[in-house]
Amino acid sequence: MGKIVAVTGNEAVANALRQVNPDVCAAYPITPQTDMMQRFSSFVADGKVDTEIILVESEHSALSSCVGASAAGGRVITATSSQGLALMWEILFIAAGMRLPIVMPVVNRALSAPLNIHGDHSDSMGARDSGWVQLYSENGQEAYDNTIQAFRIAEHMDIRLPVMVCMDGFIISHSIERIEYLDDDQVKSFVGEYRQLYPLLDVEHPVSYGPLILPDLYMEYKRAQHEVMTKVSKVVLDVAEEFEKISGRRYGLFESYRLDDADIALVILNSAAGTAKDAVDEFRNRGIKAGLLKPRLFRPFPYKEVAEALKNAKVICVMDRADSFGGFGPLYMEIASAFMMNGSRPVLINKIYGLGGRDFLPEHAETVLGELVDILKTGNVRNYKEYIAVRE
Amino acid sequence: MKGWKELTPGAVVTEPGSSEQFKTGSWRAFRPVWLPENCIQCLFCWMYCPDMAIKVKDGKREEFDYDFCKGCGICAMECPGKKGNKAIIMVEEGK
Numbered sequence: 001m002g003k004i005v006a007v008t009g010n011e012a013v014a015n016a017l018r019q020v021n022p023d024v025c026a027a028y029p030i031t032p033q034t035d036m037m038q039r040f041s042s043f044v045a046d047g048k049v050d051t052e053i054i055l056v057e058s059e060h061s062a063l064s065s066c067v068g069a070s071a072a073g074g075r076v077i078t079a080t081s082s083q084g085l086a087l088m089w090e091i092l093f094i095a096a097g098m099r100l101p102i103v104m105p106v107v108n109r110a111l112s113a114p115l116n117i118h119g120d121h122s123d124s125m126g127a128r129d130s131g132w133v134q135l136y137s138e139n140g141q142e143a144y145d146n147t148i149q150a151f152r153i154a155e156h157m158d159i160r161l162p163v164m165v166c167m168d169g170f171i172i173s174h175s176i177e178r179i180e181y182l183d184d185d186q187v188k189s190f191v192g193e194y195r196q197l198y199p200l201l202d203v204e205h206p207v208s209y210g211p212l213i214l215p216d217l218y219m220e221y222k223r224a225q226h227e228v229m230t231k232v233s234k235v236v237l238d239v240a241e242e243f244e245k246i247s248g249r250r251y252g253l254f255e256s257y258r259l260d261d262a263d264i265a266l267v268i269l270n271s272a273a274g275t276a277k278d279a280v281d282e283f284r285n286r287g288i289k290a291g292l293l294k295p296r297l298f299r300p301f302p303y304k305e306v307a308e309a310l311k312n313a314k315v316i317c318v319m320d321r322a323d324s325f326g327g328f329g330p331l332y333m334e335i336a337s338a339f340m341m342n343g344s345r346p347v348l349i350n351k352i353y354g355l356g357g358r359d360f361l362p363e364h365a366e367t368v369l370g371e372l373v374d375i376l377k378t379g380n381v382r383n384y385k386e387y388i389a390v391r392e
Numbered sequence: 393m394k395g396w397k398e399l400t401p402g403a404v405v406t407e408p409g410s411s412e413q414f415k416t417g418s419w420r421a422f423r424p425v426w427l428p429e430n431c432i433q434c435l436f437c438w439m440y441c442p443d444m445a446i447k448v449k450d451g452k453r454e455e456f457d458y459d460f461c462k463g464c465g466i467c468a469m470e471c472p473g474k475k476g477n478k479a480i481i482m483v484e485e486g487k
Contacts, residue, residue, distance in 0.1 A: 099402035160401055198404045208405040220396035221403055227396070 002182040002247075009140040009172035012179050013079075013105050013165070014039035016147040018049055019187035022103075023074035023194070026054035026065035030084040031117045032169040033107040037079050051077075059084040063091040063102075070100035071209045073199025075151070078102065081169060082109035085123045089130075095162045096131025097225065098209055099197075101154035102162040104132075105147060108270070108321075109169040110356040118357020119169035121269065121322040125330040131225060133163040133232055134299040136269050138255075140177040143167040145249055146296075148182070151191045152239040158231050160197055166298075168271040170357060186246050229300040236297050253302040255294040256309050258284060262291025264372035265313040267335055269295055272321065272353065272360040279365030283373075290369055295331070307338040315347045315372045321354045328385055347375055350385045364389050416443075420463035422482040424456055431479035437467035 007015070014036045017025075025044070027037040044053045054069075056062045062078050070076040080088060085106060095102055106124045110116040124134060133153060137143035143165060150163040167173060182190075198207045213221055233253055240251035257277050259265060264283075268276050273294040283290035293309055295301075310316060318336075320329025327333070332350035339345065351368055354360045368388065375381055400406060431453070438446045438453055445461035447454045468480040 097402065098404070197401070198406065205406070206408040209402070211403055211405050213403055216393060217399075220394065220399060223396040224399050224401075228401075 002180050002186070004178060004180050006176050007140065007179055008035075008174050008176055009143050009167050010036035010107070010174065011039060012140045012144040012181075013147050013167070014043070015181060016144050016187070017077055018043045019182070019184050020075075020077075020148065020151055020191050021049045021188070022051050022077045024052050024054065024066070024069035024076045025078060026056050026062045026069070026076075027078045027080070028056055028059045028062045028084060030059070030081045032109055032119070032173045033079050033081040033084070033105070036105060036107065036173070059087040060091060063088040063095065066102045067091060067095050067098065067100055070095070070102050071098065071199075072201045073196040075155070075194040076100075076102045077104065079105040079107070081107045082111055082117075082123045085127055086111060089127075092127055092130035092132060094210070097221070099160040099228070100162055101151075101160050103147070103150045103154055103165070104162065105143070105165045105167065107169045107173045108166055116356040117169070119171050119271075119321075120355045120357065121166070121320070121330075122355075124164060124166045125322040127164070128299055128330060131161070131229075132299065133159075133161050134297070135163065135165050136296055136298055137165060137167040137172070138270055138273050138294060140167075140172055140175070140179050141249070143172060144179055144181070145243065145247065145251065148187055148190065149236075149239050149243050149251070152242075153232065153235055155195060156235045156239075157195065157197070159228060159235055161228060161232070166270070171271045180247070180249075182247060190243070190246060232300050233297065233302050233305075251296065253295075253297045253305055254309070255296065257292040257294065259291035259293055259309060259313070261289055261312065263289045263314050263376055264369060265291045265293060265310060265316045266319060266365065266368065267293045267295070267310070267316060267331060268319040269298070269321065269331060272319065275360055275362055276319070276365040279362050279369055282362075282366060283369050288369075288373060290372075298334075301334045301338075303334070303338040303341055306335065307342040307344070310335070310338075310346070311342060311344050313346050315349075315375045317349050317351055317368050317372055319351050319353055319368070321352075321360075323352050323355065332385075347379075347381060349375070349381060349383075352385070352387045353389060358389055360389070415459045417459045417461055420458075420461060420485055422463045422465060423458070423485050424461060424463065424465065424468055424480050425483050426453075426456060427477075427479050427481065430474045430477045432472070432474055434472060436470045436472065437480060440466050440470045442466065
């Protein structure tokens with residue numbers, strides 16, 4: 001049986017990484033991730049793990065080292081935030097294109113300029129097309145649980161893709177919560193022995209990574225990369241089912257909260273979903289059928305399943321903690337695409353909230369739900385994309 | 393050519409030495425031509441060739457390997473020739 005602790009999100013994820021005991025870690029400090037890798041490097045220094053830690057001069061080098069170590073045949077981790085993820089940009093696509101199962105917690109933080117160290121999803125949303133699997137976490141417990149499951153997803157022999165585990169900077173990374181840890185042995189047997197695929201260090205079977213592929217074959221490789229993404233959802237569900245057996249905690253591709261008979265719904269990621277659920281409860285208490293959908297697996301995006309879950313809602317607000325300037329928020333674009341697949345046409349509006357760590361308060365969620373009620377009654381949409389909790 | 397279902401994950405090349413199958417001679421704009429009557433068999437061309445496009449047998453050079461010669465012209469530049477007459481000259485492809 002595991003134990004119940006009061007720890008920060010960073011501490012919980014660092015502990016998950018200790019329990020997994022990877023072969024190699026290369027990371028560079030960046031707020032708000034710093035304290036996670038600082039804790040992990042203490043585990044290395046204290047001999048609690050067998051991990052070789054590589055000191056690097058940047059995140060570009062950190063992920064480059066991870067690519068080398070992973071191609072060599074090791075179980076490899078790193079972690080980053082914001083500008084660090086931006087600096088990894090080039091290598092993100094290389095890690096995914098080479099199908100290297102690197103696991104990377106991303107402590108979500110806003111991007112410069114202006115400089116801001118607080119939580120929003122601009123960093124990982126910007127990396128959504130890099131070919132990495134992305135899991136999002138509402139709280140410290142989910143971040144801990146997702147980190148452990150990420151290894152099984154990444155290393156599955158049908159998948160072999162890098163995985164980001166996203167959690168909100170400061171709100172989750174630095175807040176102390178009640179978290180249930182699994183036993184070290186449980187985690188060890190859950191993730192299992194690392195299985196290599198084409199390791200560079202197998203000198204009996206020499207291989208080359210990173211060949212030049214010109215127009216005659218490049219598109220076939222990209223088509224194959226998309227194909228492997230279509231297999232991820234099933235693996236995520238299989239891994240979640242096994243995880244439930246050892247943890248008692250249930251995970252899916254997303255969480256549906258009071259959604260089945262909901263007329264109005266919010267779609268919202270990560271920590272703000274917790275706040276929004278309270279507002280949903282408040283509206284339910286008033287007899288209004290409100291619900292919420294919180295995506296967990298963002299890449300690959302489970303369009304069909306999400307559209308099915310939202311099919312009864314008549315008015316929906318997709319809330320984005322990231323922006324596409326001149327476009328809709330990234331989550332909104334996915335939900336809008338999802339509805340193209342099942343024929344239902346709810347009213348779908350987009351709110352941008354919480355950029356750069358701006359507080360998302362229960363009254364903000366209530367205001368949005370109130371607007372959805374008005375749209376349900378009148379059919380009038382004021383604006384399809386708006387910013388909330390912003391001063392005029 | 394292979395279809396997308398037949399590819400190795402991550403474009404990993406599992407066959408060692410397979411670059412030999414990738415003929416690079418088509419990159420050439422100028423073709424080196426060997427004139428044996430001016431050749432003193434110094435093998436400077438063999439030594440300077442950045443690829444392995446000059447074949448040598450029993451210590452003597454033979455014809456160019458045009459499958460891999462990219463026409464860089466280093467061999468022609470280094471060739472001392474005989475009495476000022478080069479044993480390697482560069483000729484534009486297609487002429």
